[in-house]
Amino acid sequence: MIVYFSGTGNSYYVAKSLLKEGEELVDAMTAGKAVLRGGRLGVVYPCYCGDMPPALIAFIKRSDIDKPDYTFAVCTCGLNEGRSFASLKYLLCEKGSTLDYAEKIVMPDSCVLFAFSQKKVGKLLGKQDEKIKNIKEKIANGERTEIKAKKPLGMRTKTVWFMFGRLMGIYKKYSLNTCNGCGTCVKYCKAGNIKIRDGKAVFGKSHKNCYECFACINACPQCAVRFGRLKNTEEKRYIHPVYKEKIK
């Protein structure tokens, strides 16, 4: 089984590429929980603020994972995996398992604040399949990585999320008057946090109903989504091309 979490499609693409024939692909954003007895377990996700996405942490905690033969993680990130491997190992150890192998893949950054140039995006996407192939071989050979388990969401991660929320005000999401009610953001929002009302996108009031996945702000063709002070532009918008086709 491969569990994935993905806002803008990088992790979806990696998870799907690593999948073996007949193996189950579980979307942590929409499935209630994962149930696994033996077999291999892969977890593919983006690094958020130096750790695993908080909603993925909650998903792993409530999942029923019993003695997988081999466990691996692939973190897609703009820079690095932060402490996410240590966090995942901690969560798996709590279930009597472990994390055998972990690897990062640098991919286009979905966090609008650090968006890459289109040239860099093209370069990274050009290299993705080679990197995935390499990881696939290592997993097939049962390679192991030394990882020290650490409790998820340490002080540094919490502080970055706090600053992100407070300074940038990203928890306050809204659409501008340029929103034409096309519904693209609704299709991308797996949290069901966006509705079209009177021809405009309206976001849920509580940030607790949002994965902070940045899919909506990247997908909007009008660049009409605002996260507090954070806005997007045509040049900075990013959705993985294969994921874009899937959501269409």
Ligand SMILES: Cc1cc2nc3c(=O)[nH]c(=O)nc-3n(C[C@H](O)[C@H](O)[C@H](O)COP(=O)(O)O)c2cc1C
């Ligand atoms: C809220 C948020 C926080 C992020 N924090 C980090 C980070 O701390 N380090 C990093 O390397 N990339 C960070 N990124 C970039 C993503 O990890 C990266 O683009 C990832 O591949 C996106 O995966 P997805 O397309 O599957 O959603 C962040 C992105 C978002 C939306």
Ligand code: SF4
């Ligand atoms: S994608 Fe943009 S234009 Fe379309 S409904 Fe959402 S906010 Fe409005």
Ligand code: SF4
């Ligand atoms: S509202 Fe936007 S950021 Fe929040 S879960 Fe939906 S698509 Fe992701």
